[in-house]
Amino acid sequence: MTGPGPVPAIAVHGGAGTVARSSLSAEQEARYHAGLAAAVKAGQIVLMQGGSALDAVTEAVVSLEDCPLFNAGHGAVFTSEGTHELDASIMDGRTLAAGAVGCTRRIRNPVRAARAVMAGGDYVFLVGEGADRFAAEEGLVLVDNAYFATEARREQWRLVRERGGTALDHDAATLFAVLPKTRPDPDNKLGTVGAVALDRDGNLAAATSTGGLTNKHAGRVGDTPIIGAGCYANNRTLAVSATGSGEVFMRLVVGHDISARMEYTGADLAASCSHIIMERLPAYGGRGGVIAVDRSGKIALPFSTEGMYRGYARGNDAPVTAIYR
């Protein structure tokens, strides 16, 4: 039996972007809420059974990868070549151990591959065919690349190509929102999933997973699998998972910068997250959000876009989910 540690907490996101209220029907909204709640519950069950934050974020992200609504795993967007290339990462706040995969094409659940890379101990980041092969060596489930395709994403890709865009929204829902527009909206580039958790032992963990940008150049890797950018966890500070304009998140090393502000200036979780997302990021043309939890179980979910699919739960409380501001 472990002693009376902190109350476990988990938060998840399913991407940030232009999610105007008018763009989603009540039925569509309900599906997103259900998908987010299922992911929160998948992690919550692990935590309430005394499991680790690492296991909780893994199961929560697997749930989001398997849900066709979100841009990760099944439901990932199309590259410019009509294929799917997926990125994922995970980090253990206790040891700063980390694992990530980039540009994978055959791993059904990229976050499980990131976890296997971390567990292997030799590497932190594997990309491309080498990552697919590593997953096979580890006995993970491989699939045909077509497994990731959905009709909604194919239609989205077709529309983006017709407009000559190189990147557009990642969300099946916002697909409808952008239809009337003549130019791709920079707000619509954003789609990723992630989870952060605090377990009973006081350990923090974070995981992030994505299909990237619609119509992206083959080989493009964003902030999602970059330790310190789209994913970071450190028991001294916080666990954080990001979603947004990935290239700016990489240049600003967003996850680690939030942590460094907490560590070096004593700023609290909310202030540090807010400063980076609401002030620093926009100064470089970036938009998006983060989900974050600190070692006391405080949760922050700031975003600068119209909406961010998000959810959280503490202890045995029912999951709370939200889409708009």
Add this chain to the structure above:
Amino acid sequence: MTGPGPVPAIAVHGGAGTVARSSLSAEQEARYHAGLAAAVKAGQIVLMQGGSALDAVTEAVVSLEDCPLFNAGHGAVFTSEGTHELDASIMDGRTLAAGAVGCTRRIRNPVRAARAVMAGGDYVFLVGEGADRFAAEEGLVLVDNAYFATEARREQWRLVRERGGTALDHDAATLFAVLPKTRPDPDNKLGTVGAVALDRDGNLAAATSTGGLTNKHAGRVGDTPIIGAGCYANNRTLAVSATGSGEVFMRLVVGHDISARMEYTGADLAASCSHIIMERLPAYGGRGGVIAVDRSGKIALPFSTEGMYRGYARGNDAPVTAIYR
């Protein structure tokens, strides 16, 4: 005409690791010093003609990539499959613009591809075949993968395989040092090249390039192309390029952590570099070094290994080069 700005400065490295004095002959030493001095001069010429720090670090790293002594470009180590996979990155301290390539197999000078990714503006990081294709689209020089091979690296790879090692030293020179050992030495995993510079306009830039780990798993990407880990530049703080146990550098987000300590605590360049390399890194089993320059032209070259191939110059001064402590 620009006004009397700061005196330009440039520093380069050719990797850190176990470089015992006994392992290098006088002739070998002289070749390393010459290779380092040539790289310093390549950047110095740019700076003294009023060129940018970005151009200076690009030319310095190209010089190191083309030199067969160093583990980058021609002279890169072998993967477990007998091929070469190269990583590189570059960052502009003025704008925080950045570009990187990972796991490339056909780009003669990976740092030029990183620069092209940055210049393109759409992406920060491209990997694998997608990166090779992007370089071709940009008109960069492509080569057969065999271009990167040297006899010294092939012999090193053979020895590593005979011992069943998955990673060993990156340096042609330390090849001789490890011969008497029966187990791969963790100190010998380290090999990378890089450059940092301050130009007359007061702008900072950093670039890093590597062939990675000898006998590495296909697809392995280390800290070299990770913005914030092996490469970081920010006019507010410093430009830094790292070399060492890449996986630990990634977990600690070394480049950005040095910058964050300077920004948030007011620590100076030397103190911040020293803290991360000499205290934080060893606490997680990491070894290596960094080269760094701040906006006043101060240079720091700390390393925790026996040696680090390094060189620097200020203004028109003759380059200073060194190998051992």
